Amino acid sequence: MSSHAELFTVRDWLRYAVSRFEEAGLYYGHGVTNSFDEAAWLVLSALHLPHDRLEIFLDAVITEPERRHLLHLIERRVGERIPTAYLLREAWLGEFKFYVDERVIVPRSFIAELLREQLAPWVKNPEEVTAVADVCTGSGCLAILAALAFPHAEVDAVDISADALEVARRNIADHGLEDRVRAVRSDMLTALQGKRYDLILSNPPYVNAAAMETLPAEYRREPRLALASGEDGLDHVRTLLRQAPQHLYPGGLLIVEIGHNRDALEAAFPDIPFTWLEVSAGDEFVFLLDQAALAPEPRPKAAE
Helix, strand or coil, X not given: CXXXXXXXXXXXXXXXXXXXXXXXXCCCCCCCCCHHHHHHHHHHHXXXXXXXXXXXXXXXXXXXXXXXXXXXXXHHHHXXXXXXXXXXXXXXXXXXXXXXXXXCCCCCCCHHHHHHCCCCCCCCCHHHCCEEEEECCCCCHHHHHHHHHCCCCEEEEEECCHHHXXXXXXXXXXXXXXCCEEEEECCCCXXXXXXXXXXXXXXXXXXXXXXXXXXXXXXXXXXXXXXXXXXXXXXXXXXXXXXXXXXXXXXXXXXXXXXXXXXXXXXXXXXXXXXXXXXXXXXCCEEEEXXXXXXXXXXXXXXX
């Protein structure tokens, strides 16, 4: 008898998954931070059970086909270090679910937290936001959340990757937003000449060269194009700072997530008055600039 045949209930499989994940020393960072939450996500989603009703299903008996399916997913998670989001073809930002696969990074953005509050207090009247760009959109998640936060806005979901935009279009359709969210292929804002926006959002690649070489195996499953940003991790941010002024309306806002690069960014652009926004992890990860602060074009600090 195989060992998994002794696992009968949801409770049994949660315990088994946690034990396997802990034993394997997995890395968590694609929506959860620990083995139990990852196990609960995998087991409940694989069984098509609601994530917020775990207690009432703990003693539900699992069928043999379901056992085989769970075992397959758990062994792939452990043996191949495939992120659970890719195994399940789903990722979550708050209450919102998105389709993902290996063509895009797994969504994880502090900007999503800010959009829940419609970027208050920086956006004083959400009803007046009519044009938004999400640059480096990947799966389209921030573009979709922006469209939901600003009901009168038309949103351009921008990415250089045709593969990523296919995923974004699927998510746009899944959320019923084809009439307001447009997937646009562009290298940053290059293909959007003449377009202006009230808001430009971006969670661009920001991993520096040294960190790229030491990424956990789970992150190396993601597209390198969506992670790496040159020697210091700031290549994409430099482009945004250069391009954004001509694409923002007067009073428009640029909001960018930069990972752990605050010190490097402020050293590179000492004359720019970055406003650092408070998110759940602190005030080092997302900056805001208004159009006036970006014009004239920012000049990077000269190399010494």
